[in-house]
Amino acid sequence: VKKGNTIFTQGGFPLKCGSAPQKICYLAESNWRKKGIRGNFNVNLYFTGGSHYAVPEYAKTLEKMCEKKHIYTHFKHKLLKIDQRAKKATFLDLNLLTTFHVNFDLLHIGPDFKVHKAIK
Numbered sequence: 362v363k364k365g366n367t368i369f370t371q372g373g374f375p376l377k378c379g380s381a382p383q384k385i386c387y388l389a390e391s392n393w394r395k396k397g398i399r400g401n402f403n404v405n406l407y408f409t410g411g412s413h414y415a416v417p418e419y420a421k422t423l424e425k426m427c428e429k430k431h432i433y434t435h436f437k438h439k440l441l442k443i444d445q446r447a448k449k450a451t452f453l454d455l456n457l458l459t460t461f462h463v464n465f466d467l468l469h470i471g472p473d474f475k476v477h478k479a480i481k
Contacts, residue, residue, distance in 0.1 A: 364401035365466025368450055370440050372472045373409040380414060382471025383423070389469075390430055405463070407435045407452065440470065 369386035386406050393399040406427065413423035413434070427434050437455035444451075450463045 362467045363398065366403045366464055367467040368405050368407060368463060368465045369469045370407045370471050371409065385469050386432065390432060404432045405435060406432055407438045407440065409439045411436050443468065
């Protein structure tokens, strides 16, 4: 992908490594910046939870970094469905309890992390 709307998602907590699903977003943004094509991308980071990170000090630092790098963050949005052919993701806004669609050119999913029912 050389340009377009990108979506990176981070599912719900708890996570073994809280920032792992975010790292690919930050690495991709850095790579595009180094190649001189960062301006070709609209970078979006969707979180199921209400912040970047469970530790407030880290969350604040990550928030500032995203603002500086023009990574658009969206909190309390749960990925529900993907239409691969139409390149459309459907999200649930957990505050308003409404669904909406976002078109994408690149999609990276950090799934919800929970114990599988076979282990419970």
